[in-house]
Amino acid sequence: MSVNSHLTSLASDLVLSEREELSISISIKELSSRLNSCFSSTVTEHFQFGSSTRGTILPRKADNHSDIDYMVVFDISNGQMKPQTYLDRLRRFVNLKYSTSEISQSHPTIVLSLNHINFELVPAIYYNYTYYIPSPASSWLEWTSTYPYGTNQLLQDKNKLHNYQIKPLVRLVKYWNTRNGHPFSSFLIEQHIINQSFGHCSLLKDYFYEFWSAFNCTYDTPQYIKNMVNSTKQYAIKTKEDENNNMHLSAKLKIEKIVPSL
Structure with missing residues (x-):
């Protein structure tokens, strides 16, 4: 060779198998349904982004740290909270809906470990046509702008x-x-x-x-x-x-x- x-x-x-793709699709559909039922109008939108949407995510057999990035955009029409407030809301959500799964916070995300893949739930806010997510712990800023599909x-x-x-x-x-x-x-x-x-x-x-x-x-x-x-x-x-x-x-x-x- x-x-x-x-x-x-x-x-x-290094491409995801059809079985992995199907498992991820099922998990995303379930996650979406649970977010809708739990948050209702307090979350304006939520969606998958990152390498899994670009076809460059590695399968678990190659990288145990492979994960799905999933953004949860909170409504701020009644006032904007601090990043930790939204992280706490996501933590309560996964504790309620995924009680048997491994859950941890890896600032600025909540990590939801399912059998076949990890989900990194990223809280976000949206204003002035821009998405903002919590800044890394090392930053003095609370929020940083991001372009999830850029x-x-x-x-x-x-x-x-x-x-x-x-x-x-x-x-x-x-x-x-x-x-x-x-x-x-x-x-x-x-x-x-x-x-x-x-x-x-x-x-x-x-x-x-x-x-x-x-x-x-x-x-x-x-x-x-x-x-x-x-x-x-x-x-x-x-x-x-x-x-x-x-x-x-x-x-x-x-x-x-x-x-x-x-």
């Missing part, structure tokens, strides 16, 4: 422009990320790939090599992560060199050091 066939096969294995079109356009190799690339890099302890957020990886220029690439392996050639850590990235990235970059360089020298078995062994088969 060549490097490109390995990457292509692995990227295909990345979807950008990724779709980029994927189409590059012969539908971008979404497989995203899944491969996310898989590398999860195997190395999630040093980067999934959203950061998607943003980097969307913003990266890919020159003379045609095969998935070309995009994979190009990604690692251009990917660099920021100045304040912990040294152990920098070392991890530099090691991967070197493996990618050596893999490409082996291919160019017709050392295909050696190249295959090296690419599997970066992203092994499932």
